[in-house]
Amino acid sequence: MQARIAEVTEKTKQQDVVESDFPGIHIATYATESEDFRRFIQKPLFDEEILNAPVDDYIEEVVATFNASVTDTLKVAGLDELDMIPNLSINFEIYPFGHNLYSIVFTIHEFFGGNTQDLRTKIFLVNLNEKEMLNPKELVTEDAPEAIWHQVKEQLVAQDELADYFMEEFFDENITPEDILEKMYITEDAIHFIFDKYTVAAGAAGIPEAVFTLDDFHTHFNEAFNTMLGYIKNVPGRVAVSGADRWDHIDKPHIITHRPEAGKKVALTFDDGPHPTNTLAVLDLLAKYHAKGTFFMIGTSVNFYPDLVAKVIENGHEVGEHSWTHRDFTTLDAASIQQEFDQSDAAFHKVSPWTPTLFRPPYGAYNDAVSQAIGERHIVLWSIDTLDWQSHNPQAILEHVKNNLHDGAIILMHDVHDTSVPGLALVLEYLQSQGYEMVTVSELYND
Ligand SMILES: [Zn+2]
Numbered sequence: 001m002q003a004r005i006a007e008v009t010e011k012t013k014q015q016d017v018v019e020s021d022f023p024g025i026h027i028a029t030y031a032t033e034s035e036d037f038r039r040f041i042q043k044p045l046f047d048e049e050i051l052n053a054p055v056d057d058y059i060e061e062v063v064a065t066f067n068a069s070v071t072d073t074l075k076v077a078g079l080d081e082l083d084m085i086p087n088l089s090i091n092f093e094i095y096p097f098g099h100n101l102y103s104i105v106f107t108i109h110e111f112f113g114g115n116t117q118d119l120r121t122k123i124f125l126v127n128l129n130e131k132e133m134l135n136p137k138e139l140v141t142e143d144a145p146e147a148i149w150h151q152v153k154e155q156l157v158a159q160d161e162l163a164d165y166f167m168e169e170f171f172d173e174n175i176t177p178e179d180i181l182e183k184m185y186i187t188e189d190a191i192h193f194i195f196d197k198y199t200v201a202a203g204a205a206g207i208p209e210a211v212f213t214l215d216d217f218h219t220h221f222n223e224a225f226n227t228m229l230g231y232i233k234n235v236p237g238r239v240a241v242s243g244a245d246r247w248d249h250i251d252k253p254h255i256i257t258h259r260p261e262a263g264k265k266v267a268l269t270f271d272d273g274p275h276p277t278n279t280l281a282v283l284d285l286l287a288k289y290h291a292k293g294t295f296f297m298i299g300t301s302v303n304f305y306p307d308l309v310a311k312v313i314e315n316g317h318e319v320g321e322h323s324w325t326h327r328d329f330t331t332l333d334a335a336s337i338q339q340e341f342d343q344s345d346a347a348f349h350k351v352s353p354w355t356p357t358l359f360r361p362p363y364g365a366y367n368d369a370v371s372q373a374i375g376e377r378h379i380v381l382w383s384i385d386t387l388d389w390q391s392h393n394p395q396a397i398l399e400h401v402k403n404n405l406h407d408g409a410i411i412l413m414h415d416v417h418d419t420s421v422p423g424l425a426l427v428l429e430y431l432q433s434q435g436y437e438m439v440t441v442s443e444l445y446n447d
Contacts, residue, residue, distance in 0.1 A: 017045060022094055022102065024128050037070045038087040039063065044094065044104055048131045055104075058122060059090060062108055073112045086112045095187040098229055099306045099351050100128035103185035105194070107207075119197035119207060123185045127228075136181035144220040145177035152180060152193050155210040156200065165205035174199045186229075188353040191217045214353060227314055229352065255366075258383035259444050262408035265437045267444040268293045268427075269382060270415035271322055271360060274301055274308040281421045283315055289428040291438030293317050295415065296360040296380070299324035299344030302351070309351045318440035319348075320358030320380060329361050329370045337373040358441060380441055382412035386427070388420040397423030398430060405434065408444060 016029045026045040032038070043059060046052050066088040073086060088110050095103040103125055110118040125134035140148070156166050175183070175195070183193045193210040195201070201208050218226055268286075273279045274297055286293050295312055297319060302309050312319055323329070324343040332340070345355050359377040361370060366379060384404045386397045397420065401411060411427070413420050431438060 020044070020094060022096060024100075025094060025102065036074060036086065037066075038085055039066070040087070040089040040091075042091045043106075044092060046126075046128075050131060051126060051128075051133065054133055055124060058106075062090065063088070066110060069110070069112060084111065084113055086110075095185065096350075097186040097188055097353065099310060101134075101186075101228065102126045102128065103187065105185050121183075121194050121196060121207060123182065123194075125186065136184055139222060139225040140181065140220050141222050145181060148220055149175070149177040149180050151212070152210045155212075156208055159208075159210075162201055162205055162208055165201040166208065167201055170198075171200040188349060189213065254378045255381060256378060256410070256441065256445065257381045258406070258410050259408035260406065262439075262444050264407055264435055265439050265444055266405075266407075266409045266411055266431060267441045268411050268413065268424075268438055269296060269360070269380070269441065270294070270413050271296045272301075272326070273297055273415040274305045274312065275416045276305060276308065278418060278421055279305075279308055279312065279415045282415045282424060283312065283317075285421065285424050285428060286317070286438070287315065289432055289438065291428060291431075292440045292443065293438070294320060294358070294380070294441045296320045296322035296358070298322050298326055299340070299347045302344070302347040306347075306351045309348070313352065318358070318442055319356055320360055320441070321345075321348075321356045321377070322360050323362050326362045328363055328365050329373075330365045330367045334369060334373055337370065341373070341375075341377075380410065382410040384409050384411045386411060386413050386420075386423065388413050388417055388423055392417060392419040394419055394423035394426055398426040401427050402430060405431075405436075410441065410444070 018027050018029075020027050024047050028043050028045040030039070030041040032041075041059060041063075043055055066086075070086045088108070090106060090108050092104055092106045095105065097103060103123060106122040106124075108118075108120040108122065110120075125136060125139075126132075127134050137145075153168070153171055156162055156171065157168065159166070180193065183195060185192050185194070191212045191214065195208045197203055197205075197207060214229065218229075221229070268291065270279075270282060270293055273295055279295070282293070285291075295317060297309065299321070309319065321341070321344050324340045324347075327340070329337055329340070348354070348356060357377055358380050359374055360380050364381050371379070383406070384401060386400045388397045391397065397413070413424060413427075415421075428438070
């Protein structure tokens with residue numbers, strides 16, 4: 001039988017567009033079939049054409065290469081000699097890694113008969129806030145590529161699952177420090193590097209992967225990208241997650257009300273926010289007095305104003321949890337308490353891949369059941385209540401602070417009330433005049 005030269009003409013084509021779980025990203029599917037090949041393409045479809053263009057360019061290139069290979073293959077062997085019709089499938093997964101930041105990870109399967117199945121990946125890092133693709137080379141410090149190259153290789157060498165497959169000489173030859181960043185994608189809690197089949201290991205290993213935590217890896221990222229990721233050294237959640245040095249040595253449940261041995265320091269705390277105007281006014285005032293504060297936020301509001309939460313963190317303040325719905329936890333069963341934390345944490349994860357360590361129970365109400373349910377969190381109460389929610393009077397707020405001021409005080413205010421802003425201005429002026437330093441709760445607790 002004579003080998004037939006393939007003509008790449010498409011016989012059927014279906015297109016389908018559905019919503020993904022992520023706002024602004026749709027999923028488009030194309031299934032194309034001819035006598036000579038099958039193609040299945042699944043790709044993200046963004047609302048902005050500027051984001052679709054690089055993805056489409058890449059897919060076009062893959063399809064063109066595949067079509068050429070089909071033609072070449074059929075020149076050598078007729079379809080009847082192949083044990084399977086050549087096929088190409090392009091699929092992708094979406095991983096959020098911050099507020100409107102996504103890793104899009106394509107896997108490309110190509111098959112031309114026989115035993116060889118080509119398996120490749122392609123990564124796009126999308127910033128929907130700025131409507132741009134992130135260039136990985138612009139996210140790292142100058143020395144990072146070389147250091148990352150060594151760190152990734154070291155981890156692949158050490159992996160038990162790869163012990164029989166990893167080929168150091170393949171890695172050295174096929175992967176350079178210049179292109180290792182093209183292999184990087186980011187998820188909520190990790191940095192991943194994936195390598196095409198056959199490039200660093202024997203085929204049986206599939207797609208080898210090295211994984212690092214952000215705590216292990218943030219030093220490679222430049223300041224702008226760490227900020228984008230919400231990775232700021234003084235954010236207590238992150239510090240507590242990474243470090244045994246802050247809160248870990250303290251028995252739980254640990255309940256904090258004040259810390260006199262901290263000396264001339266106080267912690268200003270702001271509950272029930274974030275609030276679109278008053279929280280910003282509070283940030284301005286704190287900056288003016290070189291003060292740091294701790295914000296115990298309501299999960300539903302975090303969900304509404306993630307950019308505001310990011311701004312609070314970026315300004316070096318501390319953020320803690322104040323529940324999802326502000327219900328009295330002593331009236332809730334364990335499952336409902338857990339749900340309050342889970343929903344609240346999910347809202348915070350839209351801002352940054354971290355979970356707050358500090359928790360202020362609504363109304364300061366807690367009991368044994370609450371203490372059991374808080375997990376790794378610490379309960380933060382207060383030693384000076386300004387009653388700002390009750391008086392709505394700046395002068396009265398100041399009087400409460402004046403009459404009760406002591407070293408290591410934790411002062412309770414609310415950044416949702418208009419009158420608390422001028423009240424805070426008076427309080428800051430007074431605290432400064434008395435020689436107090438205004439620090440976060442973690443700083444108050446850890447000199
Ligand atoms: Zn509250």
